[in-house]
Amino acid sequence: MTRSFFKGLTIRAVICVILSMTFLFSCLWYTRSVNRSKEQDAYRKEYGTLLLASKYRSLNTDVLKNHKDIKSVFSAYDETGKLIGYIVDVETEVSSGKIHAQMSISENGENLMNIRVVSDGPEYLTYSEEEMEELRLQLKGARIPVAVRQDIASDTPYQVDYDPLLGLHDGTYYARSKKAAQDGYVDYCEIVVKGGRIVSCSWDAEDETTHKTRSEDSISGDFKISGNIWADQAYRVAKHMVLVQDPVKLAMKSDGKTEIIEGVTMDISMFVSLIDECIANSRNSYSKEQYMHDHSDQKDSEDDEKEKDPDETVNDNGNENEELTPTPAPQADPSKDLSPTPTKAPSQIGVIGGEDGVVSDGDENILSDSVDGIPMNEIRTRIDGLSGDRTRSATLLTAVNQAYKFIREYLNWVG
Numbered sequence: 001m002t003r004s005f006f007k008g009l010t011i012r013a014v015i016c017v018i019l020s021m022t023f024l025f026s027c028l029w030y031t032r033s034v035n036r037s038k039e040q041d042a043y044r045k046e047y048g049t050l051l052l053a054s055k056y057r058s059l060n061t062d063v064l065k066n067h068k069d070i071k072s073v074f075s076a077y078d079e080t081g082k083l084i085g086y087i088v089d090v091e092t093e094v095s096s097g098k099i100h101a102q103m104s105i106s107e108n109g110e111n112l113m114n115i116r117v118v119s120d121g122p123e124y125l126t127y128s129e130e131e132m133e134e135l136r137l138q139l140k141g142a143r144i145p146v147a148v149r150q151d152i153a154s155d156t157p158y159q160v161d162y163d164p165l166l167g168l169h170d171g172t173y174y175a176r177s178k179k180a181a182q183d184g185y186v187d188y189c190e191i192v193v194k195g196g197r198i199v200s201c202s203w204d205a206e207d208e209t210t211h212k213t214r215s216e217d218s219i220s221g222d223f224k225i226s227g228n229i230w231a232d233q234a235y236r237v238a239k240h241m242v243l244v245q246d247p248v249k250l251a252m253k254s255d256g257k258t259e260i261i262e263g264v265t266m267d268i269s270m271f272v273s274l275i276d277e278c279i280a281n282s283r284n285s286y287s288k289e290q291y292m293h294d295h296s297d298q299k300d301s302e303d304d305e306k307e308k309d310p311d312e313t314v315n316d317n318g319n320e321n322e323e324l325t326p327t328p329a330p331q332a333d334p335s336k337d338l339s340p341t342p343t344k345a346p347s348q349i350g351v352i353g354g355e356d357g358v359v360s361d362g363d364e365n366i367l368s369d370s371v372d373g374i375p376m377n378e379i380r381t382r383i384d385g386l387s388g389d390r391t392r393s394a395t396l397l398t399a400v401n402q403a404y405k406f407i408r409e410y411l412n413w414v415g
Helices: 003-047 062-066 129-139 212-221 228-245 267-282 289-307 391-415
Strands: 056-058 070-077 083-094 097-106 112-118 146-148 172-175 187-194 197-207 381-383
Touching: 003 056, 003 070, 062 391, 070 391, 083 146, 083 391, 097 391, 112 129, 112 172, 112 391, 129 381, 129 391, 172 267, 172 289, 187 267, 197 212, 197 267, 212 228, 228 267
Parallel strands: 146 381
Antiparallel strands: 056 070, 070 083, 083 097, 097 112, 172 187, 187 197
């Protein structure tokens, strides 16, 4: 046997191995392709009546941990791979019993597309096909969340024209500028979120030297700007923020000014920046208390560094190196004569007992009424439900609203 014989044998062996591996991988690919096709066919058979799609994909997201009533969620895609909506499987329990519902929701999380109820046992509520058809006619394309019309008081004391931002957690959130502006003031903003909606907003600043607020100095005449006094304009901006909910809707131009808020001519870029930070803090549940604690630690560290400086500082009382810890100054009371008149916005929130959803100290919170834990002002659609059966109608809508809570958080999480 010659060397060329062994060389040829080796080449043939390598070719056989390559062909065998190619065949095996092809078989594996084909098997997986068949399995995926069978899986998609099964999904299409189960969910096609809710939302017919070319492909369904199960969502394995950590957001599900926060929503125990959500059994599963699938995203649905057309033949081009474009997202066309979500299938949400909800099982929840209310005082009237358990309900297991499956529904399809639009890709932007805004609208209910279709819904059905699954009967898993005698303890679960059931609906006849006639009842489901009656409910589907009322719910098809409806903006979520939803409530039965009877659940909404006829004298609801407020009107909301702007949707809240997604993903906001209830609480008080704060942000402060890291350094003083050119005028020597350190700006800070605060928002209060209730029911996922900003219900209060404030903006002020503190003079690094005198520790007086910019509002106080503008009222006394020590701080002046063109147009209305700064306290007036800041109040108008904060009030309009409560109205529109999103700083983008303040329509700030490249020069930092806006033309949509009557009486406001000053630069609002610092306000927008700090409000964006407050919103981010709300989405991360980073409360004002945590913020102040963390930044207090940073300040203590900075003060320690200053103490090492040979050039000692003396305060107004003559005490060397005494720590001066500024505290956020109280906001101007809108009820006093110095407060501005209500802003004339493109649309208004009419409120009885409060202004634009702002919760005042000592007043009852007008946003406390809710449906399924969702404040009334966030309800987007009201339906009549089943004739003479408000309870079972409301129970089905509870499942819809549980799906809404998940979708709202999930879309903010992936965004």
